[in-house]
Amino acid sequence: MEPKFQPKEIEDLIYSSWQDAGLMKADPNSSKKPFCIILPPPNANADLHLGHAMYVYEDLMIRYYRMLNYETLWLPGADHAGIETQYVFEKYLKKQGKSRFDYDRQTLFQMIWDFVMENRGKMEGQLKKLGFALDWEKKKFTLDEDIVAIVYDTFKKLFEEKLLYRDYRLVNYCTRCGTSFSDLEVVYIEKKDPLYYLKYGPFTIATVRPETKFRDTALAVNPKDRRYKKWLGKTLEIPGLLGEIKMTVIADPEVDPKFGTGIMKVTPAHDPHDFELGKKYGLPVTPIITTQGRMDFSWFLGQKNIPEKYRIRAEKYHNQKIAKARTLMVEDLKADGLLVKVDENYTHRIGTCYRDGSVIEPLPLEQWFIKVKPLVAEAKKIVQTGKIKIHPKRFQKHLITILDNFIDWNISRQIVWGIRIPAYKCQKMSNGKCQMSKGWFVSLEKPKVCSNCGAKEFEQDPDTFDTWFSSAQWPFATLMAAGKKYYDNFYPTSVMETGYDILRAWVARMIMIGYFITKKPPFKNVFLHGLIRDRQGQKMSKSKGNVVNPMEMIDKYGADALRGALIFNVKEGGDLPFSEEKVIGMRNFTNKIWNIGRFLELNSKAENRNLKQVQNSEQLNELKKELTAEKKNYIRAMNGYKFSQALGEVYEFLWHRFADYYIEELKDALQNGNIEVLDTLKEVYFENLKMLHPFLPFVTEAVWQVFKGKNDFIINSKIV
């Protein structure tokens, strides 16, 4: 044996020997108890980051349960990551002076497909580098045909059970990405914008968005506000930049009399709050901003007999970007004497795109929504009755709160990289012949006729599903795609392990959709890990330049060292600061493990063995007692999801008791050839190797095989 453990030279070899021996494959026909984890599918197109290395929790569970004689399946996969990937691809196009608008739908999709497939292998190779015992033969991609078929089925079922509806409503729209987002994907930031006080007939109103006022449909005040009482219900003609607008004054308790002037203009088409008000009072929705983020005055310019002055103005504003139009209008407002004052120090919070940071425009669009109420109710029941257990426990409350606050889920995305929605709009809808579901029908195959009215003219919805819609189906979809035996044996899965930050976006939705389709919870346990931060506790991000590449760590110190550093001395579910020093510390531990083995191996060859020396029997008994206690603590910790404690237990024992104390004490006896001492030390050592194997698979395997031979794999031994 080398005097030092050399992970770089042997890790890859060991990993392929596991693969060759079929150790990571699950047998769906096995009579053993099943234990199954579905890997949260990483983005097929991106390199792994340190957060992915946290899946080491999954690996250690898989290995541990395998060593407890379970039939284990850890199923890998990859996510197409719709918006993320299309965004990256568009940046790549831009570098070549192109844009997505230069290609038709099929070509663009194919280009992104090729782009992703080229990169996909990288991510998989990195999972192997981490030593993950994944069953590669069962790997799945969210755009695989069989997965898409299952996703389509789910959509159809939701449609048939009336949990799916199409609605014209305000969606969060990023004009730069060219797609809408769900509420979860909007990032609010504090921003300073001028607040304009405008003369508005007999009133003064305050607004940061004067550009939308052309399409105001009402004025609202608080019903208790005495100042405006006499105007209630009256319709006024308000002079504006393009002539007079008719507007009714309505009262609503939600209007804050203390804000601004206490009177508010209602713009249902471009403000979520106003949209709700509009709905409540039956106000028309009249958009003035396009999905390109430009002003649309065609509604005005199409009118007859427009005074010249207004026509010139409207033409000036038309098709301008929002910010530019606002500047132009403020000038004209000044000229007309309609601008009362400007508060330059007004700060408010605005929604921005989580991808590129541009301002999110609330725009009225027709989209697919999932009615979540019945799904949420079932999911909540499952969690509350303990059919799904959450670890650490405090996240259960969190999950319940999340479920309580779930609003209908917008699943339409206006991008091509994803699963195209299998819904069709019948042309006859417009002339009233196809009334069913507002003229929409769902078809899994390319349809020949409208399934509602038999008409032959229809168009497929150009949109694709929100990536989370397919992710929400991942546990049952992957197992169904793997085959009936897999589904029957391994579903519901044992544990869903992921970061607590996607409890809402993913875990809650998996429970909702999973139960809806299978009538079973998709998993029995949820284990949540924390977020990795840098050594100062700061979030890692490219802009801060504090990102650590896991592959670099593996290259320098070995996969075991990195894995250990992520588990050792941390609280499950808590955020953990990452430091290279900690990896070095764990590298030292792997080396210690190696060298204990080396020492025992060297002494195994000693020639002058004396079987009769038993004067150390008392110490040997003490040692065995300590081992028993250690193992008991280890198993209790492992079964209770206290992995850090389990690792700490073995670390402490093996290094500071076994090596520092017992080996030193028994060294002389050992070197004098006392075989009983040797055998006991070896036995205790092997037991510790087994306990460590789930955490540090490579070094434990390497030493194990020094003693047991190349064909004996440590994972095939049993912990109890």
Next chain:
RNA sequence: GGUCGCAUAGCUCAGUUGGCUAGAGCGUUACAUUGACAUUGUAAAGGUCCCAGGUUCAAGUCCUGGUGCGACCACCA
């Protein structure tokens, strides 16, 4: 504004149902070693366990209040 979490050694953090003479990693100091390992060992320094009350034979641990951080959610023109 709402919810949750966190405050323990110089730094980063563990501390299981109350039993602590409070631990680990890294760092610091002294010493040892051509010996399995310097990626080592032995020893040492270093803590009012945020503050104030309370429960208890016993509180780092449980309860109440306060202070200071952090995260998530909601977002008022």
